[in-house]
Amino acid sequence: MNERERYRRAWRDLRLRRWSYFLGVPLFGIVATIFAVALNSVFGTIAGFLAVFPGLIIIHAWLRYRWENFRCPRCGHAFFIGIVFGIPYWRRFSKDCGTCHLPKGAGPV
Numbered sequence: 142m143n144e145r146e147r148y149r150r151a152w153r154d155l156r157l158r159r160w161s162y163f164l165g166v167p168l169f170g171i172v173a174t175i176f177a178v179a180l181n182s183v184f185g186t187i188a189g190f191l192a193v194f195p196g197l198i199i200i201h202a203w204l205r206y207r208w209e210n211f212r213c214p215r216c217g218h219a220f221f222i223g224i225v226f227g228i229p230y231w232r233r234f235s236k237d238c239g240t241c242h243l244p245k246g247a248g249p250v
């Protein structure tokens with residue numbers, strides 16, 4: 142695999158991670174709510190909501206973790222993590238790498 146192909150795969154992976162977050166969390170939320178309502182109608186309590194809510198938190202955290210920890214194809218550091226006064230922060234809609242400033246979607250030079 143040459144450098145151009147490696148970068149192309151990395152940007153495709155980033156798109157997949159971002160879309161899986163924006164689609165996965167609401168879709169899982171809808172499915173979990175339907176499941177919880179069905180459980181509640183069977184058992185007559187809020188146990189259904191209590192059963193699916195931790196799952197929604199876990200799915201959200203996992204998808205966010207995957208998006209947040211996307212690695213820059215050039216420098217290998219977390220692409221969306223910036224540092225201000227030594228404190229890291231999440232630059233979720235940043236258009237360049239927080240370390241080497243590689244623009245999002247760029248190829249190798």
Ligand SMILES: [Zn+2]
Pocket residue numbers: 213214215216217218220238239240241242243
């Ligand atoms: Zn970088």
